Amino acid sequence: MKTSVKLLLAFATAAATIAPAAAQQVVAWDEAYRQADARIAQLTLDEKISFMRGYSSFFFYGVPEKGMPYIYLSDATQGVHMRDNLSDPTMVRQLERSTAFPCPISLAATFNPSLAYRYAEAVGEECRAGGIEVLLGPGMNIYRNSQNGRNFEYMGEDPLLASAMVAEYVKGMQSTGTVACLKHFICNETEFYRRRSNSIVDERALHELYLPPFKAGIDAGVGYVMTSYNRLNGEWAGQNADLIRRILRGELGFRGCVMSDWSSVNDTEKVVKSGQNVEMPGRKEFFGEVRALLKEGRITEKDIEKMIRPNIATSIAFGLYDREKYVPALLEKFPAHKQTGYDVAAEGIVLLRNNSILPLAEGRKILLTGRFTEQIPRTGGSTSSSAEVLGYDNVTLTAALREVYGDAVRVVEKPSREELAAADVVLLSTGTIDVESFERPFALPKEEEAFIRTAVESNPNTIVLVNSGSGIRMGGWNDKAAAVIYGWYPGQSGFTALADILSGKLSPSGKLPMTIEKEFNDSPAKGTMPAGAEFYNKAPRAYNERLIQLYDIDYKESVLVGYRWYETKGIAPLYPFGFGLSYxxxxxxxxxxxxxxxxxxxxxxxxxxxxxxxxxxxxxxxxxxxxxxxxxxxxxxxxxxxxxxxxxxxxxxxxxxxxxxxxxxxxxxxxxxxxxxxxxxxxxxxxxxxxxxxxxxxxxx
The missing domain is CATH 2.60.40.10 (Immunoglobulins)
Known part of the structure; x- marks a missing residue:
């Protein structure tokens, strides 16, 4: 018996056509801008200037007595970040908990846009329950560089896949009344001193690879776009008039609000005239500089009104000024959200290698060891990172496996060769914790690499479980492992899904949304870090910009990113884009x-x-x-x-x-x-x- 499955793919900008769907937009744009003009006419000059920057770290300015309340923004793409550093925590009632979903690259690995809708819908519902008007996501930079510490926040290396997933994410998010924010616009594919990098990108690469996901999100009706930290071809993205006015507004047709990434701009006159709408969170000297520019005649009050107009119009368009802030009934949907997280993890887990050891039947002695047996591998690594979502009812790998295999699972932190050899099966957990503001080596630490080699050499029935936000070097042990599974950052229920795949309750169906190279030198991004530069892993170093000069990142590979590079150049990867095994x-x-x-x-x-x-x-x-x-x-x-x-x-x-x-x-x-x-x-x-x-x-x- 045959069934028919149709897929319509029309490409307006080298991305899947997205039917216009201004989800939960309650006022049409022309009317929203007309109403914005009327509201602006009621503002004093001081109030207008205040709208040009954030009220505080995570609020847009408001004038409640004039019917314009403060707007609360929260991170991140994969759930609600529970902030403990709000400058005025009395302005919101914080959620008591939020669901930790698998990271976005895991979502991309599902190759299932309908799951992206469900995922974002669940996150959006938790935002509405917690009084959050704007979710600072989805992240949608392209996976160009496997060492980038934020790859986990994005949707992989291919613009079509990213576009399809982002469009459904936006629709799902905004169906709840929470407004999405596309980030980071644009060509922000490194975290190495990200405020000091200049991305040199040609026009073809920009249009064929890096713009399509943003176009897809805009066509899906997104309300906000966040500019990036880097320079693009010599000018900072957040104050780049050509980028914001000609490309974002003109070519892509964006009508919503543009905000800067946090502390990413420095020239107030350029910011005002670039098309930027809100400087976030706003420099201390901002007000004084605006007043000086007004006094000197270098900007006018009309310039200020033009700058703040899209911010106010977007709040009107999505009804943010005129609705109940909290929807506590949505808290009852946490069980459904947990199920969605499980479903995404189950479909996103990628089986890379299997010598028929999987599925793993009961009745075998299992030695469990490695990095994440008791720790949930979370993206971000700390609550100060925008991507950190702590979750609740977190299930560890040990607990998930014992739920299936019971006492057959024995956890050994540092097993000897003899203990490894004596086990029927070894499950070895490895991976990385990738962090905003940091790059990390493609290769695992030498001690970790040696441990994995010892395990696969001691026991041919060793299954390696990888949790990471992007590719890692696996050539030294991949061919000796009985099986290799990529589980990404799985969220609170992901290890339960992994146990179900190991046992055969589920058949794996995830596919790599990026290429895993054999060596980093095979990658077109091999020259991203300046010559002689070293990795750093401490926050004070990451933000001490005096340690490094402005440096260029030449996207000289042009349109050849990911599999486009490896195939065109004839370089064999370890695992290709789109690859994943099944049972x-x-x-x-x-x-x-x-x-x-x-x-x-x-x-x-x-x-x-x-x-x-x-x-x-x-x-x-x-x-x-x-x-x-x-x-x-x-x-x-x-x-x-x-x-x-x-x-x-x-x-x-x-x-x-x-x-x-x-x-x-x-x-x-x-x-x-x-x-x-x-x-x-x-x-x-x-x-x-x-x-x-x-x-x-x-x-x-």
Whole structure:
């Protein structure tokens, strides 16, 4: 029996078309701006100046007596950060708890946009319960550099995957009345002295890789955008008029409020004239500098009004000034939120290697050891990090495994070779804690690396469990391990999902949203840190900017990021983009599509996916496009469609894609627009960027 699964993919800016969906926007933009003008006319000059910057660290300014209350903003993408450093904690009733969800890169590994909606909806409901109007997420920078300490906050290396997930995240979040904020705009792919970096990025890379996820979020109706710390081609992003006015407002059509990242700008006149709407949280000298600029005639009161207008209009558009601040009834949904966290972890866990040891049957002696047996591997590493979400009812790895395997699980902190060899199975937990403001080495510490090697050499039934926010070096032990599982930062229920996958209750279905290279020197980001620079791991060092000069990051790989780089350059990675194993097997039929791309309608491509194994499972069908004789540098292939399909054993489904002609386009620097060359193209269908089952030629007239 066959079922049919359709996927419409139209590409307006090299990203999936997102149907306009201004979720929970209660006032249309034109009317919101008209009302904003009326409100601004009631403000004194001092009040207008106050709206130009944050009221405090996590509030927008307000004038409650004029019907404009203060607006509360909270981190982060993967749940509600419980702040203990609010400058005026009496302004809100803090939540007593918040759900710790798996990190966003784990969400991306599900390749399931509907889960992104559920995930964000749950976070948004907790925000509404706690009086939080704006959630400072989703994070959506591109995974260019595996050493970046914030990769865990983002959606991977591919702009189509990131766009699809971000669009549903925005819709899910804003369906609750909590307004999302896209960050960090733009090309902020490093954390090494991030306030000192200058990203040098060409026009094609900007449009083909880095802008599409933002475009997708904007098309989904997002209310806020946060600019980034770095310079872009020489100017700080938060005071860059070309970036904010021409690209964000003009090309992407954003009508909401732009805020700076915290303490990321320095030139008040440029800030006022750049299109920036709120300097966050605001420098102490800000008010004096604005008044001096007014006195000198370098800015006018009209300039101030133009700056604050989108901030006030966005609050009006989303009804933030005219609603009950707290919705305590939503606290009853915590059990459903916990289930959503479990579901995301279950679908995001990636099985990278399995020599048939998994699923792991009961009745075997299990030696559990390693880094995260009793510790929940949380992103951020401390409550001072914006991404830290503590969660509640946290389930440790030890507890989750004992729930399934009982007393067969023995925890040994530092096992000897003899103890390792004597176990039926060794479960070894390893990984990293990635942190905002820090880079970290691709390689694990030498002691950790040696421990893993000892384990896999002592016992061939060693299963390595990795928790990290991005790729790590695994070449020294990967081939000797019986199995390798990537579990990311799993949130409060993720280890329960992992235990269910180990036992076979669930079949793994996660796919890598990024490439894992063999060595960092294989990566296009290998020169990101300045020559001679050293990693640091202490906050005082991270924020002491006098220790380093401004430095350039040359995105010289241009449009070749991730699998685009490795495939085009002929560099074999350890694990390719889109890869992930299952406990069942799948087969793709020969695909079907017209040989000539229609002139006035989408190209329809269909392929049959069959579960050829003996148990239910899910597979991600991936569609890539190649221009056979490009006139400019283009990747060997580019992801242009994907679909996750769950099938019972022996069942089949027809997966249909519809490709708009724009799926073939590249950014033309001459016309400063999208261009499709006539000629021959190849469509490739498979289950990862490297595992292509079939190809089809198609001509474009």
């Amino acid at each position: 069942t097997t799948f087969e793709l039929s020969k695909p079907r599509a017209p040989k000539v791309f229609p002139a006035d309608k989408p190209l329809k491509v269909s392929v049959t996916l069959t579960n050829t194994g003996d148990r239910e499972g899910a597979e991600v069908v991936q569609l890539y496009v190649t221009e056979n004789a490009p006139t400019v540098l283009r990747p060997k292939k580019e992801l242009k469609g994907f679909r996750k399909v769950t099938l019972a054993p022996g069942k089949s489904a027809v997966v249909e894609f519809e490709l708009d002609r724009q799926a073939l386009a590249f950014w033309d620097t001459q016309s400063r627009g999208w261009k499709v060359n006539p000629g021959e193209y190849t469509l490739s269908l498979g289950t990862s960027s490297a595992d292509i089952a079939a190809t089809l030629p198609v001509s474009v007239k």
